[in-house]
Amino acid sequence: MARIPDEGMVEKRGIGHYFTHVGLIFGVLIIFFPIWLAFVASTVTQSDIIRPPMPLWPGDQFLTNYSKALTSGINAPVALMLMNSLIMAMGIALGKILISLLSAFAIVYFKFPGRRLFFWLIFLTLMLPVEVRIVPTYEVVAGFGMLNSYSGLIFPLIASATATFLFRQFFMTVPDELAEAARVDGARPMRFFWDILLPMSRTNIAALFVILFIYGWNQYLWPLLITTDPSMNTIVMGIKQMFPSGDDFADWPVIMATSILAMLPPVVVVVSMQRLFIRGLVDSEK
The missing domain is CATH 4.10.280 (MYOD Basic-Helix-Loop-Helix Domain, subunit B)
Incomplete structure (x- = not known):
């Protein structure tokens, strides 16, 4: 009872x-x-x-x-800066996820000498954020002629030890029987990756995409360093440039409108991917 x-x-x-x-x-x-x-x-x-x-x-x-906010700006129109930030954030998020998926797949499913060493070397890069290695990174980007370009904004930031670690931990929970069954059916490694592992990682990818998109959208120091062309400014840089210095006049309604516009893309990403984001963080079913 x-x-x-x-x-x-x-x-x-x-x-x-x-x-x-x-x-x-x-x-x-x-x-x-x-x-x-x-x-x-x-x-x-x-x-x-x-x-x-x-x-x-x-x-x-x-x-x-x-x-007025969309068509004006200190050095470039706000609409152009929003597009630059969107391209940069999408490139960083998708690039980090793609590289991390492939590197985690190689570390878990391929047997080669020193694979654990390579994984821990990747993991140790967490102690070297962009701010620490910004001078040599700038020299490499400048040497390849990628200043004032989308490739210069994106490529130096797409490596992610955190995402590699998370995907590795997820792949290690996938039953070995799936890989053996795919091998018996004659599936090549990349076929197993695209047809089995990638669909199973959908919620993890969504959760990481939200986090990495916001990370890329909020970048300030790196774009400030490598962009001298106003047409390549990002929206975070643009907002900072709008604030007055000294006795300069500030058009506060336009500044506030620009700030609201800068918040909209991250909000849209979070709201539209909310369900997958939460499942990717808390779902334990594989």
Whole structure:
């Protein structure tokens, strides 16, 4: 016979559940409030911002400010900088995933001398981020003539020890019987990779894609170093250039509109891939 919980336990659990949701809602409001202020500031006039108190509700300058933001900028139009950031982020995310998948596949499924040594050498590169090796990396990129180019923005950042480690750990959980069955059926190694391992890694790929896309989108130091052509500026660089220095005039509605536009692509990626992202992080079924 099932044990019926007493009323005190039910009531206590209900109160805890209520306060948990209140706390979550309060936390979301705290995080969302600065974003809301930035959006409001992007829909009002300059005088509305600099004359206190600042309005808390959107104004009537939405189309004017956003169209001005897309077509203007300090050194390049914001639309062009958004495209540069999108190409860079997509290239970094897809490049990291592809290289990490192939390297993890080789380390797990191919027997060659020193494969463990090569894996740990890859893993040790975690101690050498871009900021540490930025000078020799710049010399290599400049030597290949990739300054002010998408290849220069993407290729030096596509190696990922973290993604290689994660895919290696996943591949090691795949039953050996799958590889043996594929071998008996006459499947070549790459056929086994494309037809079996890659579909099984779908959620892991989605989770890593979200993380790596945001990583590439937020890059600032490396694009700042290798791009001298304003047409190659990224949106993160563009926002920094819009802020005034000294007594310069700042068009705050346009700056805020640019900031909101810069947040949209990462938000779209996270929202559209939310289910696969969560499954890739917590799903233990193989």
